Amino acid sequence: MSTRKIAVLVGSLRRESFNRRLALALARLAPEQLEFDLLELGDLPLYNQDDDADQAASVKRLKAQIAAADGLLFVTPEYNRSIPGVLKNAIDHASRPYGKSAFPGKPAGVIGVSIGAIGTALAQQHLRNVLAYLDVPTLGQPEAFVQAKDGLFDDDGNIGADSRKFLQGWMDAYVKWVNLHAR
Numbered sequence: 001m002s003t004r005k006i007a008v009l010v011g012s013l014r015r016e017s018f019n020r021r022l023a024l025a026l027a028r029l030a031p032e033q034l035e036f037d038l039l040e041l042g043d044l045p046l047y048n049q050d051d052d053a054d055q056a057a058s059v060k061r062l063k064a065q066i067a068a069a070d071g072l073l074f075v076t077p078e079y080n081r082s083i084p085g086v087l088k089n090a091i092d093h094a095s096r097p098y099g100k101s102a103f104p105g106k107p108a109g110v111i112g113v114s115i116g117a118i119g120t121a122l123a124q125q126h127l128r129n130v131l132a133y134l135d136v137p138t139l140g141q142p143e144a145f146v147q148a149k150d151g152l153f154d155d156d157g158n159i160g161a162d163s164r165k166f167l168q169g170w171m172d173a174y175v176k177w178v179n180l181h182a183r
Helices: 018-029 049-054 057-068 085-094 121-133 161-181
Strands: 004-010 034-038 071-075 108-114 145-147
Touching: 004 018, 004 057, 004 085, 004 161, 018 034, 018 071, 018 108, 018 161, 057 085, 071 161, 085 121, 108 121, 108 161
Parallel strands: 004 034, 004 071, 071 108, 108 145
Antiparallel strands: none
């Protein structure tokens, strides 16, 4: 199997983000044929349609990274029962101007971790609605609403023993999804 590039969009800018940690740990569960690239979202200007004709360098970089990817991995917290503004802003930039989206056909996985008991269930559902409109085939099952609690990560930043089997199963399904849908 040839190497597949996975563009990772983490919906948190926080230095000690649980979701950034989850993204890095998930990458370690994947086969070596998948190459994960955590995309920078914090330097994007706020989306303004007036800028579509002359997009910022950071926006052009983001769109090129997504266009070059074989698959997408969205790892997002839940803010006020939805996706964080930084993630929505990145999606809006990469999908504009109309007709020049970087997203169509890119297979995606959606996952997230939160301290709340329902994990990021509502944020993931909102994100799936957005991705459906953007023609992004998104892994539907298994769903993974991860709660941040002691033991989720081990001392080395890997997935802890209690969650490893479940998250390995999620990663295995994601890899199959990417292989099935990647162009």
